[in-house]
Amino acid sequence: MNAPRIRPTVLSLPAYEPGRSLQKVREETGTSSLVKLASNESLWGPSPQALAAAQAALSECHLYPEVRFEPLQAALAKAHGLSSDQILVGNGADDLLRVIATACLEPGSTAIHLAPSFSYYRTAIVLAHGEPVAAPLTADGAPDLEAVLDRVTPATRLIFLCSPNNPTGNIVRRPAWDAFLDRLPPEVLVVVDQAYAEFCLDSAHPSLVREIRAGRPVVMVRTLSKAYGLAGLRIGWLAAPSALVQVFERVRDPFAVNLVAQRAAVAAVEDQAWLQRVLAETTLGRERLREALVARGLAVYPSEANFLLVEVPDDARAVAQAMERQGVIVRPASSFGLPRHIRVTVGPTWAQDRFLEALDTVLANRPGRD
Template sequence: MSTELWRQDVMKLQTYVPGKSIEEVKKQFGLSEITRLASNENPYGPSPKAVAAMQAAAAESHLYPESTSAELRAMLGEQYGVDSAQILISNGADNVLMLIGQAYINAGDEVVYCVPTFPVYRTSTVMMGAVPVEIPLTGDHKFDLDRILGSINERTKLVYICNPNNPTGTIVGDGELESFLRKVPSHVVVVLDEAYVEFVELRDYRKGIEFIKKGYNVISVHTFSKLYGLAAARIGYAIAPPEVLAPLLAVREPFPVSRMAVAAAIASLEDTEYRDFILASNRDGLKYLQREMTALGFDVPDSYSNFLFADTKREAAPIVESLLRAGFIVRPCKGWGYPNHIRVTVGSPEQNERFIAALAEIVTGQA
């Protein structure tokens, strides 16, 4: 089929390239065991209670799901201290972000964010015929709020802030963020992508929900993929005032989330003991990997997520290739403009130790 039939804006899109799959690497290198530390997945998987809930819900697969996910929204509303009408459930956080673009962006609008960051911001902008305004991160890999403010004009519709940011794991502090929000004009909606925010354990750190409660024009976006290990289930949500969510509901599909996914999300929220175990394991894993990779000569800044953004101090591609041959998948960052960097997901203690042993052997061999 000729591309002349394509919608013109689709021609401007860059196809999202995910990290290498376990199956692909096994086949390529003839390996039987692979450890993927590239996609920021929970190394332990979902709560056993979530798995049981999915299995039970599968018996009702012949029935359409309850379209509003009322029970899950009620639980989240209680957790955040808001009415359930302020919560929208959909098919993963990336789908929520696409809905925001469909609901708010007109052709010719401008959408501002920093790069590198999650690529869906650009995709949703370009798909709607709008103009992405991309600003480099600061020298310490954070969103440059001052330059974002300086780029806002009468054509600006949305501002995206990924906090913590992917792929760098950095955050903008809540004080910086509130100072920024005070200055954003009323015709601009600020989208806080908080896919990794549960991993931020700073004392008294205020998350997006607090700014929503204070009346700022903010949409907070979350996922069950990371902390709760439900990446394959595809379930995420947005928090905002009902009038802000109204156009998202208008463009969202009628049954966006499966019965199994909703059941798993509810069970995950109930299993606080498992959640706390995951957070503690991630905290220890971050410290271990940062310490050991620094000892190998890498520059590894603090991360507030479940991954590390490491400067290898050399071309990273040979390291990535050698790790693949050793059975470890990490994310090269050349596509984000960082040819010397890799992104490494925190694994289980055993996975982390095996990874460091393999990395040490590779780095020593290249020295």
């Protein structure tokens, strides 16, 4: 039998390397008391109202979900000062990144993404037949907008920025952002993945609402996987000028967000009190954890997200493996091209303490130390 022919660019894609799951680490280490700080999920979980809405929706799961997702679009629009026709929801932010790339790219076109950053931009570009072009970060881990501009050519259609950037946590700031937008050719669309924007306390971070209302060529991508604690239900959304939303809607799978997820998402967005509690505890915890790491002499990137990127004195994969044996799962940043950094999710105080204890044990027992 002849082997099926697969696109060579698809074969060249690296497999996505997720944070290691609790079940896998439990099986491998035999440790039952584990804490996972490897995928920037919320250790506070979702709003109880979202859980109740999801449970109630199960009795209707013989029905197709709504195609227009109106209640969810309306809830998101109200929470962010936008109108429903400026919003599109998808099966996680990943789904929407792929929708945008599919709508904009074709053979011969290029798209710029940051490196190190979230790996899925590159995948989405390649799957959409575009050519990925990497742009570096600044020394403190923020998107380098000058370097991005330097890479714009007549073939450029798309720019994927990530702010706060995964895995560093640093952000794009005004007024550099305003100057960047003004200098871009009008045919280039800028996507800002703001998966972690809820955790950002810096008022210089552009929310993009102003630009979207003004019809500028920008897309804001968000998710309910992080601050809202609904990663397992897969809900992402984007905001853009309505003409762009209509284009993206043609590409998106009509039933992309299942009925249970839609109902849970509406309840989660309406429970802003729960969100604000999670954000307050996360941002306080981020500062506490950062101080504890700096006090140990470790370098930490400035972060406006729910994670910290920490430089470690050994190979990051070895440190992460040793920490798993202590019951704490963190993410070695090796797959981001940072073999001496680990990324840790900020959880409640008890989880921060478990992480610090495990790290102290692992670093104290490094080979070559007395």
